[in-house]
Amino acid sequence: MAVPTETEPAGALAETSDVDDFVIRTYEHIAANPGMALAGCAERLSARRTDVERAVDRLRHLGLVTGDRPVAVSPDTARMALLLPLEQIIRDRSRQLADCLRWSRPFEDAFDRARRGAGPAVTRLGLDETEALLTEAARRCTAELVMMQSCVAQEPPAARCARPLVLDTARRGVPVRLLYPHSGRGDTVTRSYLHEVTASSGQVRTCDDIFDRFVVFDSSTAFILTSGDEAGCAAAVIHEPIVIRFLLRIHDHVWQSATRFTLRQSGYGNALGVLKSSILDLLAAGLTDDVIARRVGMSERTLRRHIAAIMRDMSVGSRFQAGVAAASAGLLGSGTPAHDHF
Template identity: 45%
Template sequence: MEFAAQTPRQEAPCPAELDEFAVAFYERTLGRADFCPSGIADELGVPRQRAEQAVCVLRELRLVKPAEGVVDRLVAVSPEAAQMELLVPLEREILDSRRRLAGFKGQLSSFVAAFEKQARTRAESVVITDDQEEIELRLLEAAQGCTTEVLVMQPCVARETHELRLARPLVLEALRRGAQARILYPHTARGDSVTRAHLGELLPAGGQVRTTNEVRDRFLVFDRKTAFIPAGEGDAIAVVYEGAVAAFLAGLHARAWESAFDFDSGAAGYAGTMEDLKATLLDLLASGAKDEVIARRVGMSERTLRRHVATIMQDLSATSRFQAGVLAARTGLVDPALRSAA
C-alpha cells in the first residue's frame, strides 16, 4: 500500500510587534473615508518610514485595508470586523485539530488492549542486545508504561553508558507524569560538573538523589517489572521482563539507599562525603585490590583514583601503597571485616 506524502501545513503568520505608535496611528485614521500613510505621518510629525511600519502592523491585524476604487489609499476597519476575518479561521482550524486529535486517540485506544495482552504474555523474559536502536525502543516502552517508580544506580554522567544517557530524558518525563525516581550515584559524582548540571534538572522535577561510597554496577528498574542491566563487558544490555529479578535489584537499591547521603545541589564539592570515600579507598587499598578494580567500585577514573591515593599516602606519610594500608590498619582507619571480605 502506498501512502501519499503529506505536505507541511503552513503556519499562520504571527502578528508584528505592537507599539503605542501603531495605536496612535490607528486612532488618527478613524472617521475618515480613506487616508494616505504619508499624510498621517505628516500630521503626526513623524518620518514616513515609521508610518509605513505602523501600516504593516495594522494590515496584519486586519485593521486597515485598501480603499475601493482609489489607488494608494487605505481605510480603517473596526476591530470587530478584523476579528471576524483574522480570528474566526484560526478558531475553526483549532477546532478541526481538536477533532482530529480526538479521532486519533480513539483509533489508537483500539490497539491498547492488544498491546497490553501482548505485554502480559511476552514470550521472552530476557532479551540481550547491543543494537542501539532496539535498546532505545525498549527503554522508551518501559518508561512510557512506568506509573509508580524508577530506580537507577549508575556512575557519574561523564562515565555513563549509552542506555543511561538515553534514559535521562525518559526519567524526567516519568517524574512529570507523577512517578517517583530514586537515583544512586557514587560520591565522586559530586565533583563532576556534568552530573551536577543534570541533577539541576532532576531535583526540581521531584527526583530523589543520593550518593554512596561504592557503586558496584549500573542498572535501571521500571515499576519493579522491567530491568536494564549490563550483559558482559561490551555494549550489550540485558532487558529483563521478570518481576522477581526486578524486585531483587530493587532490594539491592533499597539497601544501598539506606546508607547513602542525600545530594544537595546547593552544596559545593563532596559536601561531607569525602571522609566516607577516603575510608572506602583505604579499605580497598588494604585489601590489595588493583587500581582498575578500585576505580570501578568507587565510580572514578584510574587517573583520579591515583590522585586520591597520592593524597592519602601523603596524609599518612607512607612511601608505598602497602605501607599506607598497614598504617591505616594500625590507626583503625580501615574495617578489618571489609578488608577480609574484599
C-alpha cells in the same frame, strides 16, 4: 479519524510579523480620522497610496479596520475575534487527543501483556534496540523511575542514552530516585547532571559501592546496562516480575544508607570520609587500581590522586604502609566489602 484543518485564525496571527511602524502609524491615523478616503490618508501621512493600501489590507486582515472608508476597530475587539476560533480549535484538538489516548490505552496494555507472556523474560539488546526501548519506557513511565548508575566518565553507551530520558522524566513530574557513587560528587560532568535532576524535583543519593547499572520503569520494565560484549549486547531488558522486585530491593537497600545529594552542597560534602574508608578497605584487600576504580566509580587517574592524598594525610610512604596504619587505627571495615561485583 478525520482531522479538521482550520487555518484562518492561525494564518492571521502568523501574518502579524508583517506589521511594521508604517502599519501602526496608518492605524493610528485612521483611529483619529475615521472614514477618511485612502487618498487623504496617503496625503496626511506623506506616503504613496499603494503603501497606504498595503497597510490597510494588513489591518483589515487583522480585524483592526472595517468599511470601505476605513474605520478603526479596538484592539480588544479584534483580538477577541481572532482568539475565539483558536480557542474552539484547541478544545476540539484536546477532545481528539483524549479520544486517541482513551482508545489506544487498552491496545498498549494488550501489547504489553502479549510481549511479556510470549517473549522471553530477559532479552539481550543491541545499542539501537536499547535506545529505542528505553525511549518508549521513559515516555510511558508515570509512577516511578529508579536507577543505579556509575559516573558519567564511566558510563557505557546504553547509560549515555538513558541520561537525558531520566532528566525528561523528572521534568514531567514523575518521581525519580537515582543512586550514584560518592565519586560522582567530585566529577564535574556527573555533578552538573545530578544538579539538573535535583533541580527538576528528582531525588539523588550517593553511596560507596555501586553493584551494577540498571534502571526500572514503573516497577514493570527493567534494563540492566552493560559495557558491551563481543556479541554487541548493550543491555538486557527484563519483564519478569520476580527479577524486577529483586532489583528494586537492591536499590531500596542501598538507598536507605546512601547520602543525600543536595543543590546546596559543594564538592564531596560529608561523603568524602566514607569514600576514603572504602578506598582503604580495597587497598588492604590487595585489589588492583583498575578494580578499585571500578568499585568506587572513578577513573584510575582520579583514584591515584585520592591514594596519594590518603598516604600524605597518614604520613606514610607506600600503599602497604597505608594499609598497616589504617588497620592499626581501626579504620578498616568501615567502608565497602572487598569482593568484586564486576
